Amino acid sequence: MESGGTGNTGMESGGTESSGLESVAAPGRFPFPYTPYGIQEQFMQALYGALDAGRVGIFESPTGTGKSLSLICGALSWLRDWQEKRRQEEEQLLRPQRARADSADTAGQPDWVTAFVQEKQERDRVDRLKEEHIRRKKREDALEKIRHNVQLKYAAKRKRCEEDEAKRLLQLSKEALSQGGGEGVLDQLDHNEEELILAEYESDDEKKVVSGLEDDDDDLEEEHVTKIYYCSRTHSQLSQFVREVQKSPFGKDTRLVSLGSRQNLCVNEEVRRLGALQLINDRCMEMQKNKHEKKSDEENEGKKRRVSRTVCPFYSYEQMQFLRDEVLVEVKDIEQLVSLGRETKACPYYGSRFAIPAAQLVVLPYQMLLHEPTRNAAGIKLKDQIVIIDEAHNLIDTITCIHSAEVSGSQLCCAHSQLSQYMERYRKRLKAKNLMYIKQILYLLERFVAMLGGNVNQNPGCQAVSQTGTVLKTINDFLFQSQTDNINLFKVQRYCEKSLISRKLFGFVERYGGPASAVKINKENQKVAGLQNFLLTLQQGSDKEGTPQSPPVEAEHDQLRTASPLMQIEGFLSALTNANQDGRVIFNRQGTVGQSSLKFLLLNPAVHFAKVVEECRAVIIAGGTMQPVADFREQLLCCAGVDPARIVEFSCGHVIPPENILPLILCSGPSNQELEFTYQTRDLPQMMDETGRILCNLCNVIPGGVVCFFPSYEYEKQVYGHWEKTGLLSRLSAKKKIFQEPKKANQVEQVLVEYAKCIKRCSQTGGQMTGALLLSVVGGKMSEGINFSDDLGRCVIMVGMPYPNIRSPELQEKMTWLDKTMPRAGGQAPSRVLIENLCMKAVNQSIGRAIRHQQDFASIVLLDHRYARPAIFNKLPQWIRERTQVKPAFGSAFAELRKFHRGKLEAL
Numbered sequence: 064m065e066s067g068g069t070g071n072t073g074m075e076s077g078g079t080e081s082s083g084l085e086s087v088a089a090p091g092r093f094p095f096p097y098t099p100y101g102i103q104e105q106f107m108q109a110l111y112g113a114l115d116a117g118r119v120g121i122f123e124s125p126t127g128t129g130k131s132l133s134l135i136c137g138a139l140s141w142l143r144d145w146q147e148k149r150r151q152e153e154e155q156l157l158r159p160q161r162a163r164a165d166s167a168d169t170a171g172q173p174d175w176v177t178a179f180v181q182e183k184q185e186r187d188r189v190d191r192l193k194e195e196h197i198r199r200k201k202r203e204d205a206l207e208k209i210r211h212n213v214q215l216k217y218a219a220k221r222k223r224c225e226e227d228e229a230k231r232l233l234q235l236s237k238e239a240l241s242q243g244g245g246e247g248v249l250d251q252l253d254h255n256e257e258e259l260i261l262a263e264y265e266s267d268d269e270k271k272v273v274s275g276l277e278d279d280d281d282d283l284e285e286e287h288v289t290k291i292y293y294c295s296r297t298h299s300q301l302s303q304f305v306r307e308v309q310k311s312p313f314g315k316d317t318r319l320v321s322l323g324s325r326q327n328l329c330v331n332e333e334v335r336r337l338g339a340l341q342l343i344n345d346r347c348m349e350m351q352k353n354k355h356e357k358k359s360d361e362e363n364e365g366k367k368r369r370v371s372r373t374v375c376p377f378y379s380y381e382q383m384q385f386l387r388d389e390v391l392v393e394v395k396d397i398e399q400l401v402s403l404g405r406e407t408k409a410c411p412y413y414g415s416r417f418a419i420p421a422a423q424l425v426v427l428p429y430q431m432l433l434h435e436p437t438r439n440a441a442g443i444k445l446k447d448q449i450v451i452i453d454e455a456h457n458l459i460d461t462i463t464c465i466h467s468a469e470v471s472g473s474q475l476c477c478a479h480s481q482l483s484q485y486m487e488r489y490r491k492r493l494k495a496k497n498l499m500y501i502k503q504i505l506y507l508l509e510r511f512v513a514m515l516g517g518n519v520n521q522n523p524g525c526q527a528v529s530q531t532g533t534v535l536k537t538i539n540d541f542l543f544q545s546q547t548d549n550i551n552l553f554k555v556q557r558y559c560e561k562s563l564i565s566r567k568l569f570g571f572v573e574r575y576g577g578p579a580s581a582v583k584i585n586k587e588n589q590k591v592a593g594l595q596n597f598l599l600t601l602q603q604g605s606d607k608e609g610t611p612q613s614p615p616v617e618a619e620h621d622q623l624r625t626a627s628p629l630m631q632i633e634g635f636l637s638a639l640t641n642a643n644q645d646g647r648v649i650f651n652r653q654g655t656v657g658q659s660s661l662k663f664l665l666l667n668p669a670v671h672f673a674k675v676v677e678e679c680r681a682v683i684i685a686g687g688t689m690q691p692v693a694d695f696r697e698q699l700l701c702c703a704g705v706d707p708a709r710i711v712e713f714s715c716g717h718v719i720p721p722e723n724i725l726p727l728i729l730c731s732g733p734s735n736q737e738l739e740f741t742y743q744t745r746d747l748p749q750m751m752d753e754t755g756r757i758l759c760n761l762c763n764v765i766p767g768g769v770v771c772f773f774p775s776y777e778y779e780k781q782v783y784g785h786w787e788k789t790g791l792l793s794r795l796s797a798k799k800k801i802f803q804e805p806k807k808a809n810q811v812e813q814v815l816v817e818y819a820k821c822i823k824r825c826s827q828t829g830g831q832m833t834g835a836l837l838l839s840v841v842g843g844k845m846s847e848g849i850n851f852s853d854d855l856g857r858c859v860i861m862v863g864m865p866y867p868n869i870r871s872p873e874l875q876e877k878m879t880w881l882d883k884t885m886p887r888a889g890g891q892a893p894s895r896v897l898i899e900n901l902c903m904k905a906v907n908q909s910i911g912r913a914i915r916h917q918q919d920f921a922s923i924v925l926l927d928h929r930y931a932r933p934a935i936f937n938k939l940p941q942w943i944r945e946r947t948q949v950k951p952a953f954g955s956a957f958a959e960l961r962k963f964h965r966g967k968l969e970a971l
Contacts, residue, residue: 093136094312102715103129107137109713110683114141114449119682119705121696123689123714125942126850127915131307134451134685138291139313142423142449145289259570260489261497262352264562287420289680291449294432296461298327298397300454301426305396308424319394320418322427322441327397328412330404331377341630345566347412350375352563375410382409387417416442434465435674445678456686456904459699462668467646468635469663472515472523472656474628478568479508479519482629485571500558503550504629507636510545517656526656533872534650535664538639541648552640559633569627638663645670647876664873666880669702676705688907689714691900691938697885697893717942723920725963726910726947728936730928732757733953738926740774740863751782754862755791757926757953758836762798764961765922766968767834767854768822769799772841772909774865776806779838782862799836804845811844822854841865841905845912852915857964858922859913864929866902891934903938910943920967922960 093099093107106124110133113120124130295301305321308314325347326340334346350373386409389395395403404411419425419442431437432450452458486493486501493501512519517526542548559565638646645667652659665671676682684695692712700710717724731737732753744750762769773779783803786792795801802818805811814837821835834854839845842865851859867874878894885893906925913921923943929935931949939947950956 093140095136096132096311099133099136100129100718102718103133106130106133106713106715107140109711110134110137111141113683113711113713114138114681115145117681117709118711119676119700119709120684121689121692121710121712122683122685123692123712123940124685124687125715125717125914125940126687126911127917127919128715128718130685130687131304131453132311134293134453134683135304135308135311135313138293138449138451138683139311139317139424142289142291143313149289259567259574260492261494261562261564261567263494264496264500264558287444287446287448288423289448290423290425291451292425292427292432292443292445293451293453294427294429295453296429296457298323298428301428302396302398304453305394305426309394314394317394317424318391318418318422319424319426320390320415320422321395321397321400322415322419322425322431323397323412324428324430325412328401328404328410328415330401330411331375334375341565342569342627345563345569345630347375349563349566351378377404377408377410378413379409382407383414383417385409386411386414390415390418391421419443429461430465432675433462433671435671445675447678447680449681449683450675450679451683451685453685454687455684455695456688456908458684459668459694462671462699463665466638466641466665466668466671467663468631468638470511470628470632470635470661472512472517472526472659474631475508475512475515475661476517476519476521476523476656478628478632479505479512481568481572482508484575485568488571497562500555500562501564503555504559504564507547507550507555508632510547511661512656514541514545514650515652515656515659515661517659523657524655528652528654528656528659531652531654533652535647535872535876536650537643538641538646538648538663539643542639552636556633556637556640559629559636565627565629565633568629572627635661635663638665641665642670649872664876666877667702667884669699672699673703676700676703688904688911688940690907690940691903693888693896694900694904697888698881698897702884714941716945717914718917719914719919721946723918723967724914724923724943724946725921725959726923726925726939726943727956727959728925728928728930728947728949729757729953729956730931730949730951731953733760733957735952738863738928740927745774745778745863746781748785751785752789752791754782754926755786755789755795757924758860759791759794759798760953760957761858761860761924761960762795762833762836764957765833765858765964767826767857768818768837768851769834769858769860770837770839770845770851770856770912771860771862772839772865773862774841776804776840776843779803779840783838795836799834802835802837804837804839804843808844815845819855826854839909841909850915851912852919856913856921858924858960859910860924860926861906861910862926864902864927864935865905866898869898899935899938903935907938907940911940922963924956924960 093104093111095103099107102124106122106128110120110122112118113122124133293304295304301321301323305319308317308319324340325334325343329335329343329347331347334343334350337343337346386403386407389403389407390400400411400415403409404414425443427441427443429452431441432443432452438445482501482505486498486505490498509519512523516528516530517523536544539548639648641663646663646665649662649664650659651662689695696707696710696712701707729738733756734753736749736753738750738753740750758769758771773782783792786795792801800821802814802821805814818835818837825834834857837845841861869875878897881893881897887893888896910923910925913919913923930939936944936947948959950959
């Protein structure tokens with residue numbers, strides 16, 4: 064079992080210069096909830112060494128080998144030992160300094176100025192350490208007190224209830240007074256209208272320090288202890304990780320905080336009802352802004368009376384402080400955090416952020432860590448910290464996706480219309496700076512539509528595009544040709560972010576945009592009626608084009624696209640601020656301007672990952688299937704400026720015995736037809752027939768479930784149709800019931816349930832039917848995140864090699880960029896390596912679905928002779944590769960499979 068050269072002895076401590084501490088020796092044994100497997104011990108040793116030496120590690124541990132627990136116990140063991148080491152060194156430094164100072168005077172005989180400076184630096188350092196020590200001790204004592212003093216908890220809760228009741232009574236009395244004062248409907252309408260108007264905007268150059276805001280942010284300036292940031296892809300993966308921490312030996316005394324989006328953490332029902340993440344974000348930020356404005360309004364109450372603005376009742380500083388302490392004394396996942404927020408009437412989104420400085424383990428989604436503006440807004444500081452990115456097999460794609468953006472012609476035209484109507488209605492109420500920025504945004508929208516061959520003042524659904532096709536431009540060329548290179552996009556982006564203009568515009572459209580809105584057509588509202596009519600023609604125009612009805616799962620996105628397209632466009636404007644060489648703008652001109660789009664494609668994801676690896680003490684990129692690792696090493700780490708000597712790789716085997724897996728590469732079928740599924744040959748009737756014959760033969764000897772992966776939905780549909788015509792499908796159906804992977808995500812669960820039921824029924828009743836056959840798609844819903852353990856997946860079949868579409872303009876641009884910027888690897892062009900790696904990443908994700916635990920067994924059949932080529936073969940996961948047999952003829956492969964499955968059935 065190889066460890067990729069990650070033995071602790073081979074690790075230098077050069078990566079920890081910033082800490083100034085000696086390395087910590089790895090423990091002989093790690094705390095673990097049960098006796099760990101040998102490979103888990105090796106994993107933890109290698110992880111401990113990588114963290115201590117300040118390395119950037121690529122760690123691979125197959126699913127079913129207890130990767131999460133190994134990460135938890137290995138990383139938290141290092142953190143515990145490192146904190147103890149630091150505590151000892153601090154105590155040593157805090158001892159009386161006289162002896163050291165005297166020796167400094169006599170040793171080198173420095174002049175009195177040098178001696179004075181050295182003594183002052185020493186005193187300053189000791190003073191700083193004393194302050195940190197006192198602050199940390201105070202915090203730890205307070206948390207310990209809360210952890211063990213139940214009475215204190217109830218006292219705080221009782222105090223909260225009393226304060227809530229007092230606030231409620233005070234609010235009732237205010238309402239009674241206001242009603243008595245004769246305020247009527249007119250004031251209420253004014254108040255609603257007031258919330259739609261942009262506040263006076265000050266740029267960063269003009270902005271003065273606002274003392275009121277500083278008071279609320281004091282807590283965020285708290286010292287950040289050394290911590291581990293753990294991030295994964297999905298909310299459910301993060302919740303699962305937190306549950307593993309709770310069960311681990313570190314579950315009782317680790318200060319853990321779970322971070323999430325407002326969509327997951329908001330407890331204000333009025334805001335939650337908005338549904339779309341962007342709408343929730345903007346409404347929440349607006350409420351916080353209102354809270355701070357309210358303070359300044361109260362100070363100026365005598366000078367000018369203002370209408371009240373909505374503030375969030377859960378944004379209470381005291382209550383969020385209480386929630387923070389509760390979070391730090393006991394490990395909680397997102398669901399428990401939300402329940403606590405409702406109970407304490409405190410915002411879990413902001414309360415959890417207050418807990419970051421003191422936390423030892425911060426659990427958060429990819430987006431929050433990998434997107435710098437989001438990271439900064441959350442108060443995450445990476446300097447000298449540990450970052451672990453789990454489920455990282457698609458890390459490059461994730462970074463690319465986060466920083467890419469696309470807008471349609473319809474969105475651009477709709478945003479222009481909405482913003483024009485908004486400006487006309489409130490022109491007299493808007494300050495000069497707001498008007499200036501709105502005009503700049505309108506000009507940008509007008510020019511972007513012109514680049515698609517359209518006019519913003521006409522219905523995009525009715526404007527035909529003369530030259531269809533796809534064109535790629537550099538950022539600078541796009542800005543120059545669109546005549547927008549004289550506009551400072553950084554300032555426009557900052558304005559959109561700070562002024563919350565998209566939120567104001569959404570409120571305006573909500574109020575006046577829908578045909579159902581009861582708006583009286585008078586002089587004041589005449590212009591707004593034009594917006595209604597325009598939005599109606601947009602809808603009618605798209606209906607004429609025969610646009611299919613959107614499914615319910617996409618309703619949220621449709622709401623966002625039609626109601627507030629400016630929110631989407633802000634992402635595109637932000638993307639255009641990337642460096643010219645790191646991205647491209649893609650013009651996708653379709654039948655009409657409305658169907659056409661502009662897309663920003665990020666070519667160099669390393670620029671957004673560079674800061675993470677520069678600032679952190681150590682970064683661990685982990686996953687169940689990380690092969691081929693060349694992409695991570697070359698495209699991500701080396702391009703981000705990581706010294707190759709700092710990169711370390713670790714790959715461990717599987718916990719299953721070698722005899723429980725049978726991987727085969729099949730070079731030809733039952734009629735000796737060579738298996739090579741290229742774009743030119745895979746559509747041939749004889750290739751589709753041979754594939755059907757192979758499946759018929761295998762389904763005769765393999766019990767339970769068989770999962771067969773095709774390169775695309777289109778090819779799976781084509782093969783299925785061909786088998787129906789030739790009668791092969793009915794022959795297959797006689798042995799196993801056939802299921803097809805649905806394209807719609809909301810139908811996947813139902814298909815899987817029926818598939819599992821069929822297998823269970825067949826295993827219980829016996830008979831001619833031996834199970835089920837699931838026809839799936841590489842890169843589809845079932846190739847990632849779904850476990851086909853035990854009878855659900857006794858065999859995984861891969862039909863051909865799922866190479867990406869090389870004719871895609873985006874992929875071609877990426878290949879060209881790689882060939883220009885990357886060195887040749889082993890005589891191969893970087894673009895060729897990219898294509899092979901994309902293919903094998905997809906294969907490895909799919910074939911790893913079957914083996915999920917130590918007692919599991921399965922066969923893997925790769926249908927294409929090209930898998931036997933060394934360059935491809937070496938990109939299979941090590942634990943599969945070392946057990947793979949290449950079978951030139953079908954006969955010997957069939958005999959091997961029959962023997963394997965018969966032996967396993969007899970052993971059960």
